[in-house]
Amino acid sequence: MSRIVLGPNQYGKAEVRLVRIDRSTDRHTITDLNVTTQLRGDFESCHTEGDNHHVVATDTQKNTVYAFARDGIGAPEDFLLRLAGHFVGGFDWVSGAEMSAQQFSWERIPLAEGGGHDHSFVRTGQEVRTAQVEAVHGETVVAAGLADCTVLKSTGSEFHGFPRDRYTTLEETSDRILATSVTATWRYTGTDHDYDALYAGVRDTLLTTFADRHSLALQQTIFEMGKAVLERYGEVAEVSLSCPNKHHFLVDLEPFGLDNPGEVFYAADRPYGLIQATVLRESG
Amino acid sequence: MSRIVLGPNQYGKAEVRLVRIDRSTDRHTITDLNVTTQLRGDFESCHTEGDNHHVVATDTQKNTVYAFARDGIGAPEDFLLRLAGHFVGGFDWVSGAEMSAQQFSWERIPLAEGGGHDHSFVRTGQEVRTAQVEAVHGETVVAAGLADCTVLKSTGSEFHGFPRDRYTTLEETSDRILATSVTATWRYTGTDHDYDALYAGVRDTLLTTFADRHSLALQQTIFEMGKAVLERYGEVAEVSLSCPNKHHFLVDLEPFGLDNPGEVFYAADRPYGLIQATVLRESG
């Protein structure tokens, strides 16, 4: 019988909640992150013998996150690049690192006189910006994304022409609500970018493409969203989208003697369609 | 031994997810509600004998919500008033009703040319608007509120002068982060108001008061928030606030040879302070 061995493994500290206030002027800014660090490398003796002499403690990883924040954070991608460089460069036996973060956004509380308050903020959106840096064998890949961005088209969406088999009962429709919660991740070529500007641009492209295009299928919409990003941003190598089809069912009001011309809907929780695709540049 | 009897009771349908699209013009509007209906009255024989001849089925209540939405929704308070009137007026044995709703907000997806898209929307905020109508014995009370509105002051908050006993270790501070997730409910006098305008005004008052006032305690901040609402809006009889103190702890960076002048914080989950108060007008 073959020997039992350790396969792929990684470890680190998950969900380090880091809030940084920039107080360099009286007009504060806030950066709100949830950081996860994961290290790869030679950790075999820890697994097989409980020998920890290679194990950079997850508590140490957490401390490092906070200490590095002292010098400022900047774009989350840049912060993660600094962290990845530290861990991969600082310990001989650490050959890879995956640093990731969620960023929560805040806006200034608006004032009657305009401009927003100097040091009082309100959380905006359920939406979360994501960033990921993966360093493996000297190669570093930066990815960005957004999650929980819920969008809806109240018209401009059809679904028909699908095959009908013994189990098909769905009626075709030429006008339905299309709603989804976009989770998107896009991979950059290179590691030196203005990540904040790119994030804003890619997000805007995803949203306006969703808004503008007539939809014959959520798959089509997703593909067009990814394609638009790749067309506009040469820095982006590929875009992956995962989108639940959040069904809104037209309520049958006929039993109550009422029509329902696309006005009253039931927003269902489960089950939901789940559509996932990657859009990328043809190689070769 | 005394007889065992039925005490206070109510029942209904919870979390009816209702999305209504107004398509009267090509510029659609969306109303997104989560409605809960609860009826009170003479339901004793159902409890004691399983006799359902008084039990307006919760499924019927749900149908009623959807059917009423066919005629439009308007402010959630007005929609709930119509529902409460229907249930209390339509069944002799129904003597009271508590109708409540959460409203989720959407904004138009912005377009380069301005103005926002006609029929494509993006969910805004984690924040939820709440409304409640309670009809009992011919009296109807309307309340409104907001929940999960997360705000933060990066300075302008102190906490000191509290008593010290055997179990006190907290240090006094003259500069801390103050963060909370505001849950507020306010009760209106009367039932005939422009609820959307009032909601916007009260919300704005709560936020700007939080922003503007220097804080010596979260209790003080809450009281001032409620007081400002009552001063500005004669239609509001009382305001109740429930606010977790979402602690942001300054990270001790000294072990790493770094200072931390109010810049790097750990945002804690649990435990949290929980401060609750009602602010009202003196009677008599």
Add this chain to the structure above:
Amino acid sequence: MSRIVLGPNQYGKAEVRLVRIDRSTDRHTITDLNVTTQLRGDFESCHTEGDNHHVVATDTQKNTVYAFARDGIGAPEDFLLRLAGHFVGGFDWVSGAEMSAQQFSWERIPLAEGGGHDHSFVRTGQEVRTAQVEAVHGETVVAAGLADCTVLKSTGSEFHGFPRDRYTTLEETSDRILATSVTATWRYTGTDHDYDALYAGVRDTLLTTFADRHSLALQQTIFEMGKAVLERYGEVAEVSLSCPNKHHFLVDLEPFGLDNPGEVFYAADRPYGLIQATVLRESG
């Protein structure tokens, strides 16, 4: 215009996660609580002036919870009684306290040789035991409960005879699945009880009554559950139950040429029926 004043208020520390290991023998026991403390009394100047000299810091309250746990916890009700006594007795201006806790249950990891492991445990159930002590004006009330206890009857449940109006489409049924997640709270007379034994007994009574009784309505089932507790336990003054009707809809398989004699169901999330009732002893 009338003066604006402070109404009912309370504050404290919420969700203090306390795990206590009893290591008095090698056969450890574990107590796992989530404790919330709330104080009432004269806290007016804190609200109106930010004067904290009466404000027992919520951090101090948390410390007190941990310090009191050093001497052992026992039943959660007894632990909360000690805490309530400390806060109400220790500070002149504290006139009331509401201490509450959730208790999470663990069982020993079973061993081949029987008996369960000495110091290794596995969490059981989603179900949570709850306890609450309210001390006001020298009177102390103890309540206990359970939450998130999900039960289901696959037959023995009917629902018919309900009124039909314009909005009624539900068909009558003489055999349906009845499923709910029981949240129950019961108030004790007196404060000196074997709370662990009572909890086990009341829980068992609730479950076996749910199991044994044929149901004509969830209301009837709830009433019988509460009644059975009151009949069996003289120490219990009243029982409140809040039970969602977790609908399980029979799937229509006819389009696929199949019958469905009560076998295949869709478990819905929302909306759900919500049935709430208190059962108590007749006074006088």
Add this chain to the structure above:
Amino acid sequence: MSRIVLGPNQYGKAEVRLVRIDRSTDRHTITDLNVTTQLRGDFESCHTEGDNHHVVATDTQKNTVYAFARDGIGAPEDFLLRLAGHFVGGFDWVSGAEMSAQQFSWERIPLAEGGGHDHSFVRTGQEVRTAQVEAVHGETVVAAGLADCTVLKSTGSEFHGFPRDRYTTLEETSDRILATSVTATWRYTGTDHDYDALYAGVRDTLLTTFADRHSLALQQTIFEMGKAVLERYGEVAEVSLSCPNKHHFLVDLEPFGLDNPGEVFYAADRPYGLIQATVLRESG
């Protein structure tokens, strides 16, 4: 510039909540699943042109799940194998399928006379059994797992010997609480097994190994858990474990004049260690 093309993609229906009652005798049994179907194949024209003639509607996939349940479910792995076979075999352009399920467990409500009730059940555990069938290019892989299985050792766990750098503040310990919520997935060789028996055996092996072995690091514990499964079950090709280190911090009671010999702990939420490893058989 290179052409933009469709990369890896899949779609289907997620979280089909299926409850099946076996009523073949009066002693009912219940199977409670959350099923997700995902198809792969030639769906390019749907993405690029909105042409749905290959798109087996997710609604059809849901219907198929319910219809297949009419004939009984059995082990979730066997049910998923039937579904995968149907989708891959039934449509020329479907070349792959990933079927997955969560199974929720119920036990009979215990009766005084023993044996448990015939048709009344109570949900057990937070823990979820998982199953996954992946069919690609004629090859079918079955995996099983469990999630949210929370375990704790109150002693028998040490952590020391880790490297100390500028950012290390953690003290070494020879006695700590070790707690985690096990998410495990194991891949079977072949597709014809008694999956229910294997699940019970693997789960038992994971738990007893966690309980029995002294721990010098969570990594070591995880490796031993996986290794024990592989040693005992030749049908298992590899085991992947993902385990948060759910920190329980000893509370410092010294400021209150109390010692704390491993008795009073604070159970932290975030951050947490996150340890992931695969254990497998050496190839070749």
